[in-house]
Amino acid sequence: MPVARPETSDARVIAHVDMDCFYVQVEQRKQPELRGLPTAVVQYNEWQGGALIAVSYEARSCGVKRSMRGEEAKAACPEIQLVQVPVARGKADLNTYRSAGSEVVSILAQSGKCERASIDEVYLDLTDAAESMLADAPPEGLESIDEEALKSHILGMSREDGDDFKESVRDWICRKDADRRDKLLGCGIIIVAELRKQVLKETEFSCSAGIAHNKARSDFFSKLASGMNKPAQQTVVPYAAVEELLSSLPIKKMKQLGGKLGTSLQTDLGIDTVSDLLQFSETKLQEHYGINTGTWLWNIARGISGEEVQGRLLPKSHGSGKTFPGPRALRSLSNVQHWLNQLSEELYERLSSDLEQNKRIASTLTLHASAFRSKDSDSQKKFPSKSCPLRYGVTKIQEDAFNLFQAALREYMGPFGTKPQGNKKETWRITGLSVSASKIVDIPSGTSSIMRYFQSQSTIPSSSESGCPQEHVAMTPSASESCSEQKSAETEAAMPNKDISITDTSPDLDNSYGNMDMVPEKDASCQSSEAKEFPTQSGTQTKTIGRKINNSKEKNRGMPSIVDIFKNYNATPQSQQETREDSTVSLTSNRGNLSSSTNHSSEVNQEVEDRRETEWGYKVGEIDQSVFDELPYEIQREFRSFLRPNKRPNAGKSKGDGSASSSIAHYFSPLKR
DNA sequence: ACGGATACGACG
DNA sequence: TCGTCGTAT
Numbered sequence: 299m300p301v302a303r304p305e306t307s308d309a310r311v312i313a314h315v316d317m318d319c320f321y322v323q324v325e326q327r328k329q330p331e332l333r334g335l336p337t338a339v340v341q342y343n344e345w346q347g348g349a350l351i352a353v354s355y356e357a358r359s360c361g362v363k364r365s366m367r368g369e370e371a372k373a374a375c376p377e378i379q380l381v382q383v384p385v386a387r388g389k390a391d392l393n394t395y396r397s398a399g400s401e402v403v404s405i406l407a408q409s410g411k412c413e414r415a416s417i418d419e420v421y422l423d424l425t426d427a428a429e430s431m432l433a434d435a436p437p438e439g440l441e442s443i444d445e446e447a448l449k450s451h452i453l454g455m456s457r458e459d460g461d462d463f464k465e466s467v468r469d470w471i472c473r474k475d476a477d478r479r480d481k482l483l484g485c486g487i488i489i490v491a492e493l494r495k496q497v498l499k500e501t502e503f504s505c506s507a508g509i510a511h512n513k514a515r516s517d518f519f520s521k522l523a524s525g526m527n528k529p530a531q532q533t534v535v536p537y538a539a540v541e542e543l544l545s546s547l548p549i550k551k552m553k554q555l556g557g558k559l560g561t562s563l564q565t566d567l568g569i570d571t572v573s574d575l576l577q578f579s580e581t582k583l584q585e586h587y588g589i590n591t592g593t594w595l596w597n598i599a600r601g602i603s604g605e606e607v608q609g610r611l612l613p614k615s616h617g618s619g620k621t622f623p624g625p626r627a628l629r630s631l632s633n634v635q636h637w638l639n640q641l642s643e644e645l646y647e648r649l650s651s652d653l654e655q656n657k658r659i660a661s662t663l664t665l666h667a668s669a670f671r672s673k674d675s676d677s678q679k680k681f682p683s684k685s686c687p688l689r690y691g692v693t694k695i696q697e698d699a700f701n702l703f704q705a706a707l708r709e710y711m712g713p714f715g716t717k718p719q720g721n722k723k724e725t726w727r728i729t730g731l732s733v734s735a736s737k738i739v740d741i742p743s744g745t746s747s748i749m750r751y752f753q754s755q756s757t758i759p760s761s762s763e764s765g766c767p768q769e770h771v772a773m774t775p776s777a778s779e780s781c782s783e784q785k786s787a788e789t790e791a792a793m794p795n796k797d798i799s800i801t802d803t804s805p806d807l808d809n810s811y812g813n814m815d816m817v818p819e820k821d822a823s824c825q826s827s828e829a830k831e832f833p834t835q836s837g838t839q840t841k842t843i844g845r846k847i848n849n850s851k852e853k854n855r856g857m858p859s860i861v862d863i864f865k866n867y868n869a870t871p872q873s874q875q876e877t878r879e880d881s882t883v884s885l886t887s888n889r890g891n892l893s894s895s896t897n898h899s900s901e902v903n904q905e906v907e908d909r910r911e912t913e914w915g916y917k918v919g920e921i922d923q924s925v926f927d928e929l930p931y932e933i934q935r936e937f938r939s940f941l942r943p944n945k946r947p948n949a950g951k952s953k954g955d956g957s958a959s960s961s962i963a964h965y966f967s968p969l970k971r
Numbered sequence: 972a973c974g975g976a977t978a979c980g981a982c983g
Numbered sequence: 984t985c986g987t988c989g990t991a992t
Contacts (some may be wrong), residue, residue, distance in 0.1 A: 341975065349974050351992090364992090365974045383975090390976065416978070416992065557990055590981080615978065623973045664986090670972080683986055729972075 309479050311428040311486040312421060312607060314508045314516040315406060315494070317399075318529035320418035321352035323503050324398045325381040336360055336375050340368045341383040341390045347372065348382065355529050387640040389620045392417070393648075401501050403611050409493060413608045421513055422493075423607035428485035437484050438472040447471065447491035450509075450532045451523060454539035470536075479511060479537045487534050494532065510535035514603035517553060540601035545573035552598065559591070575599040612656055612738075618644040619666070619732025627670075627727035634728055635700050638665075641733045642695040649690065649735055649930075659930055660735035663688040663695060665702040668730035669710060681728075682706045688735055690930035699733045741933065 317323065321339040326332045336357035340348035347368020360375035371378050384391045399417045406412050411423040437443065448464040455470065457463055470476075471484040486509045498504055506529065508520025515535045523533035535543075549569055550560040563569040567578065567586065576599050584592030597603060618641040628634050652658050664685035671679065684702040689695070711726065 345973090351975070367974085392976070418992085554990065559989080588982095613978070617977055619976060621973075621975065623975095625972090627972085662985095680987080685985070732976080734977085 308511050308602075308604075309425070309482060310511050311424040311482050311489075312510055312513050312516045313424055313486060313490050314415075314513070314520040315402075315420050315422065315490075315505050316507065316520050317402065317418035317503055317505045319352045319354050320399070320503070321383070321395055322354045322381075324395055326354075327398075327502050329381070332379050332381070335379050336362065336377060337379040337381065338362060338368075338371055339383060340371075340380045343368065343380075343382055346370075347380070351383070355527065358527060387644055388637075389618070389640065389644070391644070398501070398503070402497055402503060402505070405497050405500055406493060407611055409489060411607050411609045412611060414611050414613065421516070421607045422490075424486050424489050424509075425482070427489050428482045431485040431489065432481055436481070437488060438474055440472075443468055443471060444488055444491050444495075446495055446532075447488045450487050450491070450534055453519060453533060453535050453543055477537055483509060483511065483534050483536065487532070490532055494530070498530075504530040506530060507532040508535065509533070511537060512601075512603040513605045513607065514553070514598055515540065515601050521553075544599070544601055545571065545576065547572045549575060554598075559587070563595075572599050612652075612658070614738060615734055615736035616645060616648045616652065616660065616738075617732055617734030618642075618648070619730065619734075621668075621730040622728060624729075627729045628731070629725070629727055631704075634703060634731065637731050638699045638703060638733065639696045641731060642699050643692055645733050645735055646690075646692045646695050652738070653741075653930055653932065657741050658738045659690070659741055659933070660688050660738045661928070662686070662735065662737040663698055663702070664734050664736060665699050665706065666730070666732045666734070667703060667706060667728055669726050669728050671726055679710065681710050687928055689928045695733070703731075 322337050325339055326337065334356065335354075336359075337354040338350045338357050339352040340350050342348045345367075347370075350362070350364050350366050350368065350371055353362050353364050353371075357371070357375055357378050360378070362371045362375050362378060366374070368380050371380065384394060386393075395417055399414075402418075403412065403414050403420055406420050406422060409422070409424065410427050413421040415421055431437075448467045450467055451457070452467060452470050455466060458466075470480075471487055473480070473484075476484070490507050490509055494505055494507060506520055506523055508516040508518070508523060509532065510516040510519060519533050519535045523531045548571055549555050549563055552560070552572070555563065563575070569575050569578070575595065578596070580593055580596040582592075583595045586592065587595065620637060620641065622628050622637075628637065649660055652660070662685050664683055666683045667681045669681040684706045686698055686702060689698060707726065
C-alpha cells in the first residue's frame, strides 16, 4: 500500500524505463525471423491455446490483447506467431527473461542510481548526471542534439509534424530562460536517449522511458506514453505540466489505485477523477484511509512524490510456483510432494546462481498454497502460508517445503483433519503451490576461498545433493516414485504413514491440530542425537525443521541466526552495499566477473588465526551447529577451512598453485548433504 | 474454478 | 516477526 513519504526537495531527474513487450523481444532476439511479425508469448499451450503474457505491437494493432487465450488471438489475428514460454520441470521457466532483464539493468545501472522495479522495468535517478551535464556541457552549448532525443514527447507541447516538431523539442531542451528544473529534465532527455540507444545496441531490445522529477510522474507518464501503442518512445514531463494532464484522469488509472482502494475512492467518496480528488483536504483523506494512505493520496493527486530510487539491482526474493486450476487440482499428498519437489528444485537452482553470481544467501523459506474444500460450507477458507529458516540443499528445501505444507494443511483442515473413516468427499484440493526464498543478505566477499571456489567451479556440484544414504530413508516411497514420473496420483493409499515420518514435526503443531490420517505422524525411532561432527547432518537435519517452526514461536533461544551474523558483517565500516551497487554486481550471464575482487593466491598464506577472529566480524567457534547447518554448503566449507586448518594437506598447493581451491574442494571430499 | 508466475510493500 | 492482503505486470 502506498505510504506517505517525507518530502524531498524536488529538483531531481527520475527516469522510468520500461521494456517494450519484453518477453516477445526476448523471443524475437532468439528467433530473428519473428521480428516485425505479429507475435505473442504464450504459456501452457494445451488449454485453449495457452494464455498470452506478452504481445507485440504488430499483434496489438490487430486487436490482440494480453490475457487472451492463444485461440482467441489466432481468431483475432490469424497470422500471429505464438511462442511458448520455456518449460522446465513441468512448469513455466522464466529464467531466460530474468537474465535478459539483468542484461538491461547492468547497462542502465552505469549512469546513476538504479532500481530494478520488475523483470522489465527500472527507475533511474539521473540527477547527478543531469547536473554535471548542465554544468559542463549544457544542451544550449551543443551544436547538435541527438536525433533520438529530438523524438521525445514533451507533455503539454502540441505535436505538429516532422521537422517542425523536432525543432520545438530542440528549443525546449535548449531554452535558456527555462526553470532550472526543466533544464535538468532537458539533460535527462539527452541522457536517457543515449542510454536507450546503448541498450538497443548491446541487447537488441527496445524500450520506452518517462522522464520527470519524481518517481510517480515518470512512472505514470512512461505508461501513458506506451499506451500510445508505439514502442521505443520517450516522454518528458515538464515541471509545470502536471495539473492539466493529471486532473482529467480517471482515478482508477493511477498507479496503486487500480484496485480496491480506487474503488473505495469512487464508491465511498464519489471520486472519479484526479480533479475530484483534489477537492479533498488532506485531513479528510486521512480520516478515511489513515495517516499514511491519506497523505499519500493528497500528494499523488498533485503529482508529488518524495519516494527515492532505491539503489537495488537484484530481486529481494525468489519464488517458484504453479497453479493447478480446476480439474487439475492436487488431491493427494504424494502429488503435492512431487510438485513441491519440482518447485524446490527450481528454487534451489536460482538460489545457487544467486550465491554464485551475487554472493547472496537467502534465509527464509516460505510456502504458499491455495486450496479449496469440496462438500463443505466454508470451502473458501484461506490456506495459510508457513515459513521456516532456509537450509541450503535441494533435498533440504524439498523436505522443509513439504513439512511446511503439512503443517499448513493441518491448520487448514482444523478439526476436520481427523477423518472419521466415512465421508470421504470431505477433503482438500490444492489449486496452487509456491515456494519462495526471502531475506536475502550479502555474504562477505572479501574472503578469498569463496571467490576461488567460484572461479574454479563455475557450477555447484549437484552430486553433493544426492547419494547420501540417509536421504533415501528420509524420502517417502511415494515421493521417490513421483520424482521420476508423475503417477496416477492416487498412490495416496499406498503411502505408509510411518515412512514419511522421519521428520520430527514440532510437538506444538502436532498437539494443537490432532491426528489426521493424511498427515503422517512423527516417528520417534528415527531421531538421532545432535551431531557433533560436521560431515553428518542427516538425522539431525530433518529434526531441525520441526524445531525451527517451533522455535519461532518460543523466541529463538538466544542463538545467533545466520541473518544476524551477516547483518553484523554487513554493518561493518567496509560498507559492502555501496561499492557493490556501483557496478560490481555480476548481474548476468557474465560469469567471469567475480575475478575482479581479491583472489591473489598469497592470501592463502595469511595467518588463519587472524582471519578466524576478525575477518568475519565474529568468532567462528561460537557458531552453533544448527546455525552452521543452515549455511550454503560452499560457505560451510569456507568455515571448515578456518576451523581445521591443519587438516588441509600441504600437497594442496603443489598442483599448479593459484588454484588452491580445487584442491580444497577435493580434500574436504564428498561431504554429502 | 483461471489471466500465470512472480514480486513488492503495508498492515495487524 | 510472521502471515495476510493488495497491487502490479
